[in-house]
Amino acid sequence: MSKKLYIQTYGCQMNQYDSERIAQVMSRNGYVQTDRIDAADLILLNTCSVRDKAEQKVYSALGSWKEYKDYHEGVIIGVGGCVAQQEGETLLKRVPHLDIVFGTHNIHKLPELVAQVESARARPVEVTFYRDPAYMEDVDGRTQVHGSKAYVTIMQGCNKVCSFCIVPHVRGREVSRPSAKIIAEIETLVVQGVKEVMLLGQNVNSYGKLTPGESGFAELLCRVDAIDGLERIRFTTSHPQDLSPELIEAFANCEHLCEHLHLPVQSGSDSVLARMRRGYTQQEYLDRLMRLRDRCPGVALSSDIIVGFPRESDAEFEQTLELLQSVEYDEIFSFMYSPRPQTVSAKLYDDDVPGDVKRERLKIVQTMQRGITLAKNRQRIGERDEIFVDGPSKLKNGQLMGRTRTNRIVNVVAPEHLVGQMVPVKIISATANSLLGELLWDKFNLESQLEGNRA
Ligand code: SAH
Ligand code: F3S
Secondary structure: OOEEEEEEEOOOHHHHHHHHHHHHHHHOOOEEEOOOHHHOOEEEEEEOOOOOOHHHHHHHHHHHHHHHHHHOOOOEEEEEHHHHHHHOHHHHHHOOOOOEEEOOOOHHHHHHHHHHHHHHOOOOEEOOOOOOHHHHOOOOOOOOOOOOEEEEEOEEOOOOOOOOOOHHHHHOOOEEOOHHHHHHHHHHHHHOOOOEEEEEOOOHHHOOOOOOOOOOHHHHHHHHHOOOOOOEEEEEOOOHHHOOHHHHHHHHHOOOEOOEEEOOOEOOOHHHHHHHOOOOOHHHHHHHHHHHHHHOOOOEEEEEEEEOOOOOOHHHHHHHHHHHHHHOOOEEEEEEOOOOOOOHHHHHOOOOOOHHHHHHHHHHHHHHHHHHHHHHHHHOOOOEEEEEEEEEOOOOOOOEEEEOOOOOEEEEOOOHHHOOOEEEEEEEEEOOOOEEEEEOHHHHHHHHHHHHHHO
16 A cells, blocks of 8 residues: 655745755555645655744754654654754754655655665655756656646755845755756657646756756746647746846746746845845846846736835835835835845844834835825726636635736636636736636637547
8 A cells, every 4th residue: 555645835936946845756556645634644844944943843843743643653753844954953853753864956856765764764864955957857858747837946956145035055056957857858748738837947947057068047047938729827036136137028028938927026125125235236137127128028927025124214114115116116015124044144234123013014015005005906997808727716615716927816716627728718807816807708719619520
């Protein structure tokens, strides 16, 4: 009988991809994934330490699994991802019932580590960083595909020096996968029915820069764009400093590249940006956006905002609000600053903006953005668009949900078999969170009839 693997994933898309890879790697050792922790032989926690209290969350999850382990002999518990990388040995010392700690570069080592526990009840820690991208490849390539969308890691790590950010410390320096491997992986995915890929990296714009002879990011996008059968390409995340003219041209020229860019600004104040060591001013950021909007009108924009960075004054905070009003993002993700271990800002500055001021600023940012998003969504009422149907709506009202190329969520009453399909809709109403659409059946029927005639 096959053994069961339960994975709990915290954090970003990168971690979701890593969890898929963990499942794939362990499947070669006879483990089948389960979503029931009480059925698991191997329990893995894939962690994120980017913001706030990440470590406590991990310790508390592990604490809650102790009893399960006490009553189920032979169960193995492991922790991977950024917290594992950061804490290493300490995790094993503090959690006696933990068996394995594996870092962000060590997923390929997992079968070996599990075997060590199984045979010797050893408690291995593996947190080595590699500079050779081979650690990101699986011997038999990508074998597990779920649905019509897929994440594809193109690079890992980050060479930027944003003062608040723990990522370079826990994911290491930038390492790019060879473009030939990326293209081959996407071609395989397409054969297996994938229509949309999300290219992942901490700073995808730097793709290939450190590898002599490798494609740059814009060139990689063009090569992915040429893959037959692939309908949509997305990517995340980009650092504003590296939004190159070539990338802007890719938005204008690559047919399948979706018109959406996540370009985190963090703050609208030049002095805060300098303390954050982001390497651009508000004006430089806006100039780049203007060039992008010029070449790709209608491009949707999203951003990350940090409020309450050390010493952030009311006047500096106001500049973030002004920036939000002038850019009119389609969506933002906003966070209260939290000092992270090893980071420059944690070493240089006291976390001196009081908690209630941070909370208040977060509320102001979110309320303002809600108004902007709602107004933008309302402007779309009456428009025709095409959505890629993901599955049941989060509203749990029997509707399906999909996304436009500009990454707007559209809920729609539609039959289940349209999941995984591109479907034409008309937008009939809007909230700040999503749009409501109605199926353009005529066009849809017409197209399927045409397909039928062609077949
Ligand atoms: N380039 C990365 C950024 C990772 S962190 C990516 O792939 O998304 C994601 C976001 O978390 C950052 O853009 C920032 O807004 C927020 N963040 C990072 N460190 C933070 C900290 N110490 N406190 C609050 N927010 C933080
Ligand atoms: Fe973090 Fe800045 Fe890199 S936010 S991931 S150090 S671009």
